Amino acid sequence: MRPGLWLAVGLILLFSLFPFYWAIVSSLETGTALFDADLLPSGATLRNYGEIFAAQPFGRNILNSLLVAGGTVALALTLAVGAAYALGRVAFRGRGLLLMVILAVSMFPQVAVLSGLFELIAALGLYNSLWALIFSYMIFTLPFSVWVLTVFMRDLPREIEEAAIIDGAGSFTVVTRIFLPLMAPALASTGLLAFLVAWNEFLFALTFTLSDKVRTVPVAIALISGQSQYEIPWGHMMAASVTVTLPLILLVLLFQRRIVSGLTAGAVKG
Amino acid sequence: MAQVRLEGVAKRFGPVSALADITETMADGELTVILGPSGCGKSTLLRVIAGLDEATAGRIFIGDRDVTDLPPAKRDIAMVFQSYALYPHMTVFDNMAFGLKLAGRSRAAVRAKVEEAAKLLRIDGLLDRKPRALSGGQRQRVAMGRALVREPQVFLFDEPLSNLDAALRVEMRFEIAALQKQLGATMVYVTHDQVEAMTLADRILVMRDGRVEQSGAPLDIYRRPVNRFVAGFLGTPGMNFIDGRIVDRGENGLGIALGDGGWIDLPLAAETRLAGEVIQVGGRPEDLMVEKERDDGKHGGVRLSAEVLLVERLGAETHLHLSVAGGRRIIARVGGETSLRQGETVRVSASVDVLHLFDVSGDRIAPVG
Ligand SMILES: Nc1ncnc2c1ncn2[C@@H]1O[C@H](COP(=O)(O)OP(=O)(O)OP(=O)(O)O)[C@@H](O)[C@H]1O
Ligand SMILES: [Mg+2]
Numbered sequence: 001m002r003p004g005l006w007l008a009v010g011l012i013l014l015f016s017l018f019p020f021y022w023a024i025v026s027s028l029e030t031g032t033a034l035f036d037a038d039l040l041p042s043g044a045t046l047r048n049y050g051e052i053f054a055a056q057p058f059g060r061n062i063l064n065s066l067l068v069a070g071g072t073v074a075l076a077l078t079l080a081v082g083a084a085y086a087l088g089r090v091a092f093r094g095r096g097l098l099l100m101v102i103l104a105v106s107m108f109p110q111v112a113v114l115s116g117l118f119e120l121i122a123a124l125g126l127y128n129s130l131w132a133l134i135f136s137y138m139i140f141t142l143p144f145s146v147w148v149l150t151v152f153m154r155d156l157p158r159e160i161e162e163a164a165i166i167d168g169a170g171s172f173t174v175v176t177r178i179f180l181p182l183m184a185p186a187l188a189s190t191g192l193l194a195f196l197v198a199w200n201e202f203l204f205a206l207t208f209t210l211s212d213k214v215r216t217v218p219v220a221i222a223l224i225s226g227q228s229q230y231e232i233p234w235g236h237m238m239a240a241s242v243t244v245t246l247p248l249i250l251l252v253l254l255f256q257r258r259i260v261s262g263l264t265a266g267a268v269k270g
Numbered sequence: 271m272a273q274v275r276l277e278g279v280a281k282r283f284g285p286v287s288a289l290a291d292i293t294e295t296m297a298d299g300e301l302t303v304i305l306g307p308s309g310c311g312k313s314t315l316l317r318v319i320a321g322l323d324e325a326t327a328g329r330i331f332i333g334d335r336d337v338t339d340l341p342p343a344k345r346d347i348a349m350v351f352q353s354y355a356l357y358p359h360m361t362v363f364d365n366m367a368f369g370l371k372l373a374g375r376s377r378a379a380v381r382a383k384v385e386e387a388a389k390l391l392r393i394d395g396l397l398d399r400k401p402r403a404l405s406g407g408q409r410q411r412v413a414m415g416r417a418l419v420r421e422p423q424v425f426l427f428d429e430p431l432s433n434l435d436a437a438l439r440v441e442m443r444f445e446i447a448a449l450q451k452q453l454g455a456t457m458v459y460v461t462h463d464q465v466e467a468m469t470l471a472d473r474i475l476v477m478r479d480g481r482v483e484q485s486g487a488p489l490d491i492y493r494r495p496v497n498r499f500v501a502g503f504l505g506t507p508g509m510n511f512i513d514g515r516i517v518d519r520g521e522n523g524l525g526i527a528l529g530d531g532g533w534i535d536l537p538l539a540a541e542t543r544l545a546g547e548v549i550q551v552g553g554r555p556e557d558l559m560v561e562k563e564r565d566d567g568k569h570g571g572v573r574l575s576a577e578v579l580l581v582e583r584l585g586a587e588t589h590l591h592l593s594v595a596g597g598r599r600i601i602a603r604v605g606g607e608t609s610l611r612q613g614e615t616v617r618v619s620a621s622v623d624v625l626h627l628f629d630v631s632g633d634r635i636a637p638v639g
Contacts, residue, residue, distance in 0.1 A: 159351045159352075160355045160356075162322050162342075162351070162355065163351060163357070164368070165341075165342050166320065166322075166342045166343060166347070166348065167343070167368050167372060167416075167420075168369055169343075169368075173372065177368075182358065182359060
């Protein structure tokens with residue numbers, strides 16, 4: 001059993017981590033060395049990393065991604081906390097139906113809503129702006145944020161809320177001073193998931209932006225061009241990929257314990 | 271401080287009627303205990319007074335103010351919950367200060383109030399701790415402290431001691447009583463523990479199925495329960511009940527024929543109109559006297575023979591489980607120890623004036639004048 005288990009773990013690790021390792025190796029190579037199937041980089045150099053920032057507005061793209069992902073998280077969590085309070089703590093007709101509808105929203109495939117969303121964004125005058133992305137990313141981030149937070153909020157003891165009400169707290173104070181601190185783990189995990197989704201999203205980012213100035217990282221990487229149209233600049237693309245992945249890994253490691261406890265707290269008690 | 275007055279208060283949860291037409295006054299400076307079995311509406315009554323649940327009908331007054339339509343924070347009450355409901359992420363100090371800060375009191379005033387209350391409750395060394403680092407008894411005190419600092423007109427307690435172990439419960443009971451006297455506070459205290467009720471209360475409301483069955487001083491209720499339910503609910507071991515029928519013996523006055531050959535003489539002043547009525551006779555375990563059967567022809571007013579099923583020796587007192595003829599079981603409680611043994615046949619007697627008589631519907635009947 002034991003050796004079998006370790007073998008399985010090893011295979012899974014290899015399967016999931018090897019592409020990333022390969023990206024790191026490739027990002028350190030240039031020219032024809034890229035096409036040698038070496039496991040260790042031959043003639044490692046950081047030139048690719050320098051070039052993506054010099055030849056492209058890659059710094060700007062990273063900043064855009066940060067703004068979009070950060071804005072998405074902030075907006076999604078703010079809206080979701082309010083919705084979760086209503087759905088989790090206030091009794092009203094049609095609450096169950098509303099929750100189902102919210103869940104259903106996240107089931108449409110992205111392409112299905114693409115053209116409709118495009119019209120909407122154009123009509124709102126958001127086309128080719130970061131707001132277009134933040135706005136459209138609500139489609140993915142709101143449903144699960146609302147769900148996770150609703151379940152979490154519903155399970156907070158009613159008597160704590162009532163004690164606060166007797167102490168003179170209104171709904172807003174209850175949410176901000178009592179519930180939010182208690183929900184920190186749930187907020188951290190949903191926020192991080194929302195961040196990841198927004199950071200990695202490609203299709204909407206490609207469709208709703210036009211100029212380099214407002215492009216986010218995934219699109220920028222895909223559009224990195226070589227000297228000629230026949231050359232695909234693997235080295236640059238790999239360097240860019242590694243650059244934008246490392247912070248994510250750090251972020252996940254940092255919040256690791258909170259994510260797990262947050263997700264299970266909602267799940268087990270619900 | 272102020273009294274609480276309820277006028278025709280009712281509460282429905284959809285089709286369920288949790289409170290029905292309650293009209294009561296909880297007097298200024300008194301500790302009123304709401305006592306009753308689980309699900310009888312005690313918590314609901316407290317929550318309606320607090321404003322956490324809205325009354326379906328009736329009016330609620332605190333002092334002279336009609337608070338029926340006011341939110342909880344404006345009613346000038348404080349509540350201590352069974353689960354304590356402390357804010358888990360705040361220190362003891364912040365837990366107690368939260369309400370005062372929301373009310374916009376100055377920092378210095380808040381600090382002074384909290385420290386004063388903490389000293390009174392002997393938690394002044396714990397002000398920087400979080401609730402999870404406290405014992406059950408300490409949490410209980412913090413919950414009381416949070417109520418205390420608000421200096422409310424009325425304190426509401428919902429089974430505040432039920433999460434504590436037995437020894438701590440006795441101690442906290444004593445402290446609540448002392449605090450109540452010291453502050454002269456009006457308190458409404460919900461419990462289903464009759465020892466708590468008997469020891470703490472100035473006045474008890476006994477509830478059943480959303481109604482107040484009886485209210486009064488603890489010993490009055492104990493001595494003169496208005497119906498079978500109240501009689502059986504107060505006291506451990508509970509009151510014994512035996513079926514009987516009132517019989518008119520003409521010259522010799524009335525008596526009660528107990529279903530199984532026993533007999534009780536009623537005083538001559540008893541009302542003859544009761545003759546023929548089917549009743550239940552209640553006797554508290556401590557009011558029963560148990561003796562070895564002697565065939566000397568003297569039985570006093572009560573004649574009932576029984577067999578000893580079980581002798582429980584508790585040291586200070588002894589509980590005798592008896593089977594009266596007909597198989598009904600009763601419990602007698604005698605002081606100290608007894609030489610009676612299991613299997614013996616004994617005679618049970620009692621002084622007639624401590625017995626309780628209830629009619630078929632369970633209401634108390636007074637056979638004498
Ligand atoms: N929110 C509610 N919705 C529906 N019914 C309720 C609600 N709250 C209480 N009830 C019902 O009202 C009745 C009284 O409940 P309440 O909680 O006041 O009882 P209690 O006397 O406090 O009991 P316990 O000693 O178990 O705490 C019960 O039948 C209960 O089921
Ligand atoms: Mg209750």
